[in-house]
Structure formats: structure tokens, C-alpha cells
Amino acid sequence: MTTPWGGDLALTRFPEDPRDRLRAWDASDEYLLRHLAAEGVPLSGTVVVVGDRWGALVTALARHAPTQITDSFLTQEATRANLARTGAEPGAVRLLTTQDPPPERIDVLLVRVPKSLALLEDQLLRLAPAVHAGTVVVGTGMVKEIHTSTLRLFERILGPTRTSLAERKARLVFCAPDPALARPGNPWPYSYAVPEGLGAVSGSTVVNHAGVFCADRLDVGTRFFLQHLPDTRGARRVVDLGCGNGVVGTAVALADPAAEVLFVDESFQAVASAEATYKANGVPGHAEFRVGDGLAGVASGSVDIVLNNPPFHSHQATTDATAWRMFTGARRALRPGGELWVIGNRHLGYHVKLRRLFGNGELVASDPKFVVLRAVKR
DSSP: OBOTTSOBOOOOOSSOOTTOOOOSOOHHHHHHHHHHHHHTOOOSSOEEEEOOSSSHHHHHTGGGOOEEEESBHHHHHHHHHHHHHTTOOTTSSEEEETTSOOOSOEEEEEEEOOSOHHHHHHHHHHHGGGEEEEEEEEEEEEGGGOOHHHHHHHHHHTOOEEEOOOBTTEEEEEEOOOTTOOOOOOOOSEEEEOOSSSGGGTTOEEEEOTTSTTTTSOOHHHHHHHTTOOOOTTOSEEEEETOTTSHHHHHHHHHOTTSEEEEEESBHHHHHHHHHHHHHTTOOSEEEEEESSTTTTSOTTOEEEEEEOOOOEETTEEOSHHHHHHHHHHHHHEEEEEEEEEEEEGGGOHHHHHHHHHSOOEEEEEOSSEEEEEEEOO
16 A cells, blocks of 8 residues: 555555455545645644554554554454554554543544444444544545445534545545534443244343444344254353354353353454343353454364354455355364354355365255354364
8 A cells, every 4th residue: 555655555454365355455545544644634642543444544654653443353463464564663553442441532533434333323422522622533435335324423423524525436524523512322232132932042131232233133144043053962162153242152051051152253342242141141151252363262172063153244345255264263173073053145155165174064944045054073
């Protein structure tokens, strides 16, 4: 990526894959950086960057000691790698998660607009007390990511908002903070009850932090999965991989208090939701909650069952790379005879990948939209 200050940055996504053709930045990142340089925006105060997807923005601004706030473990790892690759001083960028207390004062707030409007709402409400009348607030995103509802959210929480002209299908959002604005209360996290007829978890409380998939209701895929979970009795360790709000792992723990359940997700919001869901239901037994890159760090052969509903989007890109890495990690972590249970849309063809990786694959259940598949490590 070429910066407006005359430097070229070698940036990659995480985990780094030479076969990956997707870049670690896009036109909206470049547009924002050009604007900061062209307008001479002072960057000597506290600079906060929210939603920087692979660390491109904070890496370009590293000499100004920015703070990055992200919901993604993978983004943090990419940022660390990109900073090291470009020779930035250790500690040049302060890395915070969406679950950490934000800075007390913000002089420049740069927002990469997220896909989730709820996550944007939650973060703007959390950051608003630190914004003052002189704070420079600039959002950025591709045209297809910035909607009227996006602008209304900035306006309702921070102050008067307008947009730039589009350049290379990217657009900027300019907001003039109004400290006297009466802000709404933060509705997140949000809780609801699991519908009846879904096994041991029926009637239980689900807690969702903003940005977690289907945060205001139980999605149809998860409902279908809950109706076809394996009998875990006799399994010592069960993993809810890509746990989201944790309802699947909580269902296992409620049905089998002897099971040790590991909840894993790369989203800090998701793991916080899973822990809150688990605790809200007073589940007996032992559970562990881990933010990380799939099953990396989990000992080989230490798991009996992995339950997985893999995503098939990486930001705006449709890809099966994440699912493949989840399946590969599951095979390594499973003991011989251990099982991977997967739910997915019919058209994704996960059965082909499972047979290729495990040498077997069984259709457990299906409906017009979803399939539940089972693969055994031999």
C-alpha cells in the first residue's frame, strides 16, 4: 500500500497465506489516509482507530502512536505482523479490544465502518464520552457499506454528519461532535430466551454483545443444529468452535454437566457473549472461554468432539478458507475416534472437504437449506 506520505507498506492478512489474493487494505483505507494528509489533520493528540480490518490504518499512522480498537483477534495478529514488517517501534500502536475500556479523551477518531450496524452503535456509544467539540471524526468505507442508517447513527450519537463524494467506490463520513447532544442509552448486550423444543437449552437465556451474528434472535441454522447435537456422554472435552453467543456449547453443558466445554471464537464480542450466556444459566460443570485463531494452541489429540458452524464470509469476501482452516484445526485437535460435527448451507459442499480431510463423512440430518455432517478422525 502506498501512503500519501511517500512510503510503501508491505501488508498482509492473518494468517499469512501466499495463495491468498485478497489484500490487507482497500480503497476506503487509502481514501481516508489521503484525506488526513491533504487536510493536514493534526495527529499530535490521541488518535483512535476503530474497526481497522488488518491494521493498514494504524500501520500507516504508527509514528503518531494511535490506539486501535478491534473486535477481531485476527486483526490484532495481522496488525502486530504488519507493524513488525514495516519496522515500527515496539509499542508504537496501543492495541485494545472492543471489550476494553476506551481512552478517556479522543482528539482524532477514525472509524472503519463495520458490517454490523449494532457494533457501530455500541462502539460509538462507548466512545462518545471521550469525544469533545474539537475532535476530528472521520469514518470510511466502501459505498456499499455506508447507508442512510449509518449516517443517522453517527448523527444521533455524536453530532451533525455528512458524506464525501465517492472515489473508487469508497466514501468518507464527516461528523462534527456536539457535546451537548442527549445520547440514548446503550442497548447492548441484548438478551432473549431460547424457544421451546430445542432440547436441554430450551427456555435458557442467550446474551449477545453487539456485532455477534443474529444478535437479537436465534438464527434458523443454529436452531436446526440444536435439534441434532450429538450425545456427548462419555466425552471428556467438547469444543464449540466459532462459538458466537455460546448457545450450542451451553446446550451441551446443560445436557451433560460432566463435559468440559471449550468456547472458541476470534471475536472478542462473541467470546464475551458466550461466557455471559453460560453464566446466565447457572450451568454446572467446567467451561473455558478463549479468543484465538481457531484451535491453534489446543493440544493435538486432546478433544473428543468439535461442534462447528463455520462462517463463509471474511468481511465482504465470500470464501471457504476459514471453514477449511477450522476443519484442519479440528482434525489435529481431535483424538483418534473423535468427531467433528458441522452445520452449513447445502450449497457450500462441506461434505466434500470433510471426506478429503478425514477420509469419511456422514449426513446426520438435512432440511431444504441446511445439512448437519459428522466426520470421525481415524
